[in-house]
Amino acid sequence: xxRIDSTEPRLTYEIHAIxxxxxxxxxxxxxxxxxxxxxRVLRALSPTASxxxxxxxxxxxxxxxxxxxxxxxxxxxxSPKDDIKRFIYTAFSKETGTTLPWGVLTGVRPVxxxxxMLEEGRTGxxxxxxxxxxxxxNRDKAALIYDIAVREHEILEKLMSPYSxxxxxxxxxxxxxxxxxxxxxxxxxxxxxxxxxxxVIEELEDIPGxxxxxxxxxxxxxxxxPTSLSAAQLDRLMSEVDRIFDTGSLLEYTVExxxxxxxxxxxxxxxxxxxxxxxxxxxxxxNEKTLGFIGRSHSPADVERAFHLARELGFDxxxxxxxxGLPGEGRAEVLNTxxxxxxxxxESLTVHALAxxxxxxxxxxxxxxGADSTVIEEGVxxxxxxxxAGMGLSPYxxxxxxxxxxxxxxxxxxxxxxxxxxxxxxxxxxQSIAAAGAGTVSKRVGPGRDIKRSVNVKELKEYMDRYQEMxxxxxxxxxxxxx
Ligand code: SF4
Numbered sequence: 001x002x003r004i005d006s007t008e009p010r011l012t013y014e015i016h017a018i019x020x021x022x023x024x025x026x027x028x029x030x031x032x033x034x035x036x037x038x039x040r041v042l043r044a045l046s047p048t049a050s051x052x053x054x055x056x057x058x059x060x061x062x063x064x065x066x067x068x069x070x071x072x073x074x075x076x077x078x079s080p081k082d083d084i085k086r087f088i089y090t091a092f093s094k095e096t097g098t099t100l101p102w103g104v105l106t107g108v109r110p111v112x113x114x115x116x117m118l119e120e121g122r123t124g125x126x127x128x129x130x131x132x133x134x135x136x137x138n139r140d141k142a143a144l145i146y147d148i149a150v151r152e153h154e155i156l157e158k159l160m161s162p163y164s165x166x167x168x169x170x171x172x173x174x175x176x177x178x179x180x181x182x183x184x185x186x187x188x189x190x191x192x193x194x195x196x197x198x199x200v201i202e203e204l205e206d207i208p209g210x211x212x213x214x215x216x217x218x219x220x221x222x223x224x225x226p227t228s229l230s231a232a233q234l235d236r237l238m239s240e241v242d243r244i245f246d247t248g249s250l251l252e253y254t255v256e257x258x259x260x261x262x263x264x265x266x267x268x269x270x271x272x273x274x275x276x277x278x279x280x281x282x283x284x285x286x287n288e289k290t291l292g293f294i295g296r297s298h299s300p301a302d303v304e305r306a307f308h309l310a311r312e313l314g315f316d317x318x319x320x321x322x323x324x325g326l327p328g329e330g331r332a333e334v335l336n337t338x339x340x341x342x343x344x345x346x347e348s349l350t351v352h353a354l355a356x357x358x359x360x361x362x363x364x365x366x367x368x369x370g371a372d373s374t375v376i377e378e379g380v381x382x383x384x385x386x387x388x389a390g391m392g393l394s395p396y397x398x399x400x401x402x403x404x405x406x407x408x409x410x411x412x413x414x415x416x417x418x419x420x421x422x423x424x425x426x427x428x429x430x431q432s433i434a435a436a437g438a439g440t441v442s443k444r445v446g447p448g449r450d451i452k453r454s455v456n457v458k459e460l461k462e463y464m465d466r467y468q469e470m471x472x473x474x475x476x477x478x479x480x481x482x483x
Contacts, residue, residue, distance in 0.1 A: 015051060100136070109400075168224060176296055177362040218250060238270065278317040323352045381408060399427050
């Protein structure tokens, strides 16, 4: 564990993100004057760095008795937050002798500024220069960002409606060890499923009143694993979606069939009948031992079977998610996964760096085994990028997360014309999203890209009891658009 003391509680997130990236494999704790430190080990620990930010200047001192890095900007009413981040970054960089590929970019949407600049008519060179000189991003990442921004710009130009629709189905066959989503094992919750669908339908009924005659551009049924529902339940839900919304000319209709053990002919037939254009079959890894360890109830052979079945039934846009940094997975294991993926030839591949949030069971395992038990071996991200390119896939969206292994990013790769439109519009926040279901978030993108959110409760029973409150909440957020 590493302790960083800081006088400024309002910069805790940024300091944590920067310091964690400079000390990979270490659990970093930020202690501020507002912290109530109960952990005895943390209390007794000498700070690796002490950051002092006051009105006039900021400084960073590493070992006690050594000269501090001083002369950084102070923080008055109008904060020069970026200047302070750059100063802190430089101090850590000099002290550790390393630089970070993402520099001072600590947010989850690193492409957003590039996309805005592109829309303002700035050139690729200007955009890359800004990322390198102001955000301290390395050349490769700056080029990747620009590349993705260009692709996203093309994708977003297709949008015609003011909104897209998201439906959350919080059931899965089992709970993965790293999961922090709303997810309930279907076996134990089967009796609640029909009641849940009823409530989601009631939520959906309220949405057309917000957007008038506009039909959604895209529909995304995610979760959880929507294909944990029976074929009959899927059919009932999707028939209601067809009745409530005009789904005849969607730009994209995605259903996550994430767990291959839920991919059956009757379910896929229902998806086809309702016009689903894109599905996701997610192996995460093609190594049997890893799949067992992370609590997925399927084998690599199940993934292959699910892919072949979907192909036979005519699905020509299949996404596959994989995760880097899973315990016990080095270069050889990732190479195996990528080779198996290449043989299945998905139209898109989403590559996640493991991010274990506090709610996940794996958090406890990492606490017992050390944060370096989930490292991503050097050269692995490059290997994945190279293999994805070999499969004819180009990067088209990218985001970062808190608690990410190896200061990396999640990247969506896809074949030309097979980009996940919903993924891009959700990440770049260019269109409102009306969402229904437990743990889902509706977003109103207002003038000047002002974002207002309405968050549904995540806990299943609570959602079942309070779904009408969720409807009212969303109405309030979208009130300015309501007819
Ligand atoms: S499939 Fe996804 S939502 Fe379901 S338990 Fe695993 S990580 Fe969670």
